[in-house]
Amino acid sequence: MKLSSSFDYPVLLYKAQMDKRLLKAATDGDSTSMKHYACHNPGILLGRTLRMNTCLHISSIHGHQRFSEDVVALEESLLTTVNLDWETPLLAAVRNGHVSLASFLLGSCHHLGMGQAILKQDKYGFNALHHAIRNGHEELALELITAEPSLSRAVSECNESPMFFALTRNFTRVYEQLVQDPLSSYTGGLHGRNCLHAAVRNGNPEMAKQILEKYHGLMITEDINKVTPTRHAVLFDKIDMLRVILLHDPTKGYEINSMGDPLLAAAAYRGRSNAARELLKHCPDAPYRQENGGTLLHRAVWDNQIKFVKFVLTTPLLRKLINMQGKTGKTALHYAVRKCDPELVSILLSHEDIDATVLDNIGVSAAWELKYVMENAKTLNWVRTYIRPMFSSLVNHSLFK
Numbered sequence: 001m002k003l004s005s006s007f008d009y010p011v012l013l014y015k016a017q018m019d020k021r022l023l024k025a026a027t028d029g030d031s032t033s034m035k036h037y038a039c040h041n042p043g044i045l046l047g048r049t050l051r052m053n054t055c056l057h058i059s060s061i062h063g064h065q066r067f068s069e070d071v072v073a074l075e076e077s078l079l080t081t082v083n084l085d086w087e088t089p090l091l092a093a094v095r096n097g098h099v100s101l102a103s104f105l106l107g108s109c110h111h112l113g114m115g116q117a118i119l120k121q122d123k124y125g126f127n128a129l130h131h132a133i134r135n136g137h138e139e140l141a142l143e144l145i146t147a148e149p150s151l152s153r154a155v156s157e158c159n160e161s162p163m164f165f166a167l168t169r170n171f172t173r174v175y176e177q178l179v180q181d182p183l184s185s186y187t188g189g190l191h192g193r194n195c196l197h198a199a200v201r202n203g204n205p206e207m208a209k210q211i212l213e214k215y216h217g218l219m220i221t222e223d224i225n226k227v228t229p230t231r232h233a234v235l236f237d238k239i240d241m242l243r244v245i246l247l248h249d250p251t252k253g254y255e256i257n258s259m260g261d262p263l264l265a266a267a268a269y270r271g272r273s274n275a276a277r278e279l280l281k282h283c284p285d286a287p288y289r290q291e292n293g294g295t296l297l298h299r300a301v302w303d304n305q306i307k308f309v310k311f312v313l314t315t316p317l318l319r320k321l322i323n324m325q326g327k328t329g330k331t332a333l334h335y336a337v338r339k340c341d342p343e344l345v346s347i348l349l350s351h352e353d354i355d356a357t358v359l360d361n362i363g364v365s366a367a368w369e370l371k372y373v374m375e376n377a378k379t380l381n382w383v384r385t386y387i388r389p390m391f392s393s394l395v396n397h398s399l400f401k
């Protein structure tokens with residue numbers, strides 16, 4: 001059958017613009033039509049869309065494996081082509097979740113010695129391994145690592161590594177393969193986290209132990225919020241992970257981040273009494289003061305962590321905090337009154353060591369903090385609900401006599 005005159009154009013034209021009939025064939029997975037067009041003019045297969053996609057890109061996006069197999073058999077060079085997103089057909093197939101097709105394209109590239117096509121990163125820096133792991137395709141990820149182990153070394157534009165993704169998804173087998181390469185990247189993204197952060201968050205002690213052995217320095221890495229993996233374990237109450245880290249290096253229990261906050265203050269902020277208990281087990285003299293001079297009790301009171309306040313007051317190692325003053329001279333009781341929390345005030349006043357007469361740096365006692373609270377009283381009902389109970393508690397301790 002004679003093709004229309006459009007097939008008489010030079011091959012170079014097809015590189016600039018894909019024939020509409022070939023585009024439809026690739027979209028529909030119509031191998032028969034594609035072969036017919038290529039039989040009359042092989043150069044037609046090199047045509048591109050305005051997004052620089054080839055017919056192999058289009059069929060890969062749609063998951064047409066038979067079409068892809070047939071077109072690769074006719075024009076192997078299509079395996080190495082990239083579109084405007086810097087995607088090869090392999091990347092397009094993986095990104096769109098077509099695992100079987102991606103496996104075929106991977107095998108073809110590997111067999112033909114097209115390693116660079118497998119290693120290609122898209123415009124955001126992700127390679128096929130990034131996408132396979134992120135999209136949950138564990139078996140495909142293992143295939144990719146076997147074909148090109150150095151895929152593990154690439155990081156995205158946001159500094160995300162395949163290993164970080166594997167730990168985030170809890171893909172143990174993938175992680176075990178990635179860690180075999182000593183040059184594997186372990187960074188986790190713009191937020192500054194690393195693979196140890198991910199292992200801690202997922203609560204995988206065995207992975208964490210391996211990481212600690214291979215990448216000991218990751219323990220001191222802070223993310224953009226000044227959170228190290230150890231602090232991550234505290235904030236998310238990952239007791240098993242905290243124990244693994246402290247058994248590996250007990251000195252990490254004495255951590256004070258670049259903002260001047262000790263780990264016990266982080267535990268107080270989130271109300272993580274179990275984490276605080278584990279910390280004290282390994283480091284009984286762990287630091288408890290923040291940069292502002294406040295203690296973990298000040299922090300727990302300010303953040304309304306009532307259970308944590310009770311934990312502090314009933315823990316022998318911490319009972320000394322009850323009357324400690326911050327840089328402004330205020331005790332936790334000052335904070336409780338200023339927060340206008342009758343329950344916290346009552347809990348603190350019930351402690352046998354409480355000294356409610358402590359004055360701050362300007363000579364104000366906790367009781368007189370009520371003056372400032374009253375100035376900001378919202379409604380009469382608010383006064384009855386919050387201020388009156390506190391006033392009664394303070395009067396019972398003879399603080400106004």
